[in-house]
Amino acid sequence: MExxxxxxxxxxxxxxxxxxxxxxHALAPIMLFAGVVGVLTATVGLILHWDSPRAFGALWLGAxxxxxxxxxxxxxxQALKDNExxxxxxxxxxxxxxxxxxxxxxxxxxxxxxxxxxxxxxFTLLLPFLWAxxxxxxxxxxxxxxxxxxxxFGWIYVGSACGALCLLMAIQPQIEISAHWLxxxxxxxxxxxxxxxLYLTEKGKNAA
Amino acid sequence: xxxxxxxxLDRVIHEKGRLAxxxxxxxxxxxxxxxxxxALVMTDGNLTTHIRALQQEGYVAVAKSYRNNRPLTTCSLTxxxxxxxxxxxxxxxxIVRQTKSR
Numbered sequence: 001m002e003x004x005x006x007x008x009x010x011x012x013x014x015x016x017x018x019x020x021x022x023x024x025h026a027l028a029p030i031m032l033f034a035g036v037v038g039v040l041t042a043t044v045g046l047i048l049h050w051d052s053p054r055a056f057g058a059l060w061l062g063a064x065x066x067x068x069x070x071x072x073x074x075x076x077x078q079a080l081k082d083n084e085x086x087x088x089x090x091x092x093x094x095x096x097x098x099x100x101x102x103x104x105x106x107x108x109x110x111x112x113x114x115x116x117x118x119x120x121x122x123f124t125l126l127l128p129f130l131w132a133x134x135x136x137x138x139x140x141x142x143x144x145x146x147x148x149x150x151x152x153f154g155w156i157y158v159g160s161a162c163g164a165l166c167l168l169m170a171i172q173p174q175i176e177i178s179a180h181w182l183x184x185x186x187x188x189x190x191x192x193x194x195x196x197x198l199y200l201t202e203k204g205k206n207a208a
Numbered sequence: 209x210x211x212x213x214x215x216x217l218d219r220v221i222h223e224k225g226r227l228a229x230x231x232x233x234x235x236x237x238x239x240x241x242x243x244x245x246x247a248l249v250m251t252d253g254n255l256t257t258h259i260r261a262l263q264q265e266g267y268v269a270v271a272k273s274y275r276n277n278r279p280l281t282t283c284s285l286t287x288x289x290x291x292x293x294x295x296x297x298x299x300x301x302x303i304v305r306q307t308k309s310r
Binding site: 004006007009010012013016017147 | 234
């Protein structure tokens with residue numbers, strides 16, 4: 001018998017318990033909420049033509065704060081409903097794993113937004129890809145303590161950010177695209193699609 | 209090494225499939241049969257056998273109801289099940305401590 005089997009068993013138990021914690025129930029509404037915030041923010045940005053680096057950054061950083069606050073509110077409401085602690089060890093682990101990539105994305109966003117450099121690279125157009133990459137990494141890291149689909153969702157962000165960046169570099173001289181469209185796709189449409197998928201599959205799973 | 213904690217390990221819980229079911233249920237008020245099956249990648253037959261064993265031991269309660277006119281089977285840990293699971297974890301931690309202090 002391996003000497004560390006007991007420790008491995010404990011680790012497995014911890015992982016399984018974390019995967020079945022309360023945010024499992026809250027994931028679909030969180031994704032739908034984040035998707036609605038993303039679509040609304042993109043619409044506002046496109047209609048009002050907030051395309052300057054400062055206006056773009058301020059709008060989307062504000063949207064990120066609203067989305068994060070909303071997610072916390074939804075998890076807290078679910079915790080109260082299930083009579084479970086909100087700031088439990090599993091929630092702490094998820095928050096800890098989300099924190100480094102999200103902080104890095106936010107710092108880069110602030111730097112590119114409020115200290116923009118003039119040059120050949122349009123950082124406003126680059127930000128959606130960087131944010132999508134960091135967000136994908138954050139989801140992948142949190143996916144170790146959440147339902148397996150979250151890790152795949154993280155990979156979708158990483159893959160689509162890289163793919164869309166390559167595509168944009170190929171077509172950029174011919175087609176001008178607003179960064180709000182990209183943000184609307186990454187943080188609006190993708191969230192809405194995953195939220196709808198979760199909502200429909202959870203509904204099916206419960207009725208068995 | 210003191211063999212006492214090894215001997216006290218609950219054999220019903222110690223089997224890896226049943227341990228996984230108990231771990232999932234310990235973190236959630238209740239889970240549907242399908243949720244457990246999908247999360248643990250088990251077959252219907254395998255999961256039914258393990259749940260029956262845990263039910264016979266009094267560790268798991270199974271409730272059958274209807275949602276949206278479709279049958280819904282939910283499982284939850286009973287009070288003895290929660291106690292047995294906590295004791296099992298304590299024993300594992302004792303074994304880890306013993307292994308580390310060697």
